[in-house]
Amino acid sequence: MSNKPIGIFDSGVGGTSIFKEIHALLPNENCMYLADSKNAPYGNKSESEILQLSIKNTEFLINKGCKIIVVACNTATTNAISYLRTHYDIPFIGIEPAIKPAALKTETKSIGILATKGTLSSHLFHKTTDLYASGIKVIEQVGDGIVPLIESGKLESKEMKKLLETYLEPMLAQNIDYLVLGCTHYPYLIPMLTKMLPNNVKIIDSGLAVAKQTKAVLSANDLLCESTQQPTIQLYSNGNVEILNSILDNKFETSYLDF
Structure with missing residues (x-):
């Protein structure tokens, strides 16, 4: 076996x-x-x-x-x-999204979660958030369009960059210092995200x-x-x-x- x-x-x-x-x-x-x-x-x-x-x-x-x-x-x-x-x-x-380490380490008390609608609306996600992120501002962002672009080979395309800029802007406006990647496709975005995010924002995935x-x-x-x-x-x-x-x-x- x-x-x-x-x-x-x-x-x-x-x-x-x-x-x-x-x-x-x-x-x-x-x-x-x-x-x-x-x-x-x-x-x-x-x-x-x-x-x-x-x-x-x-x-x-x-x-x-x-x-x-x-x-x-x-x-x-x-x-x-x-x-x-x-x-x-x-x-x-x-x-599941690595909410716990982000919630424990954040200094601004504000973290961003980039995930799919199916993950963000699930009972398990809300249970985990309630358990570990009490007193932390959690900015949820549905990553519509990201997976189809990756699946069609457009990982580093202009469309992807524009989409990410749209999703990151409201998170950065709320002073996040951790970005949690809540989809296994998203770690492939890390090189692009690193260039787009300020140095104080750290990226966490579950791999x-x-x-x-x-x-x-x-x-x-x-x-x-x-x-x-x-x-x-x-x-x-x-x-x-x-x-x-x-x-x-x-x-x-x-x-x-x-x-």
């Missing part, structure tokens, strides 16, 4: 930001990544649609023999992970924390890979495989999936 792959899914290429962290921390582990790009973005879908897509992705990875599943999508985590954990007999790792949690859960369940051979990395996409390949610098081969 321990040599079986870690399964990872997202509503497209964004979850590769999580895959990279997991692969760096656990280089011996076999991994299987599923990009449901055909249905991206999840953030503007209903809770029922998100749940059904998450079930379909989960069952694909389980049927491929995965020993653990990382839901590398904030929207899918907040809307579906409770159901997945109660209906499937393997461990699940979820993703490394998720990788550490994945390792901890594998260890607790005696599922860490024992092999020292070169791991097998399998990537699947039902969208443009070239975009997935390019975002991973063509280090791995992607299979197209009619899914």
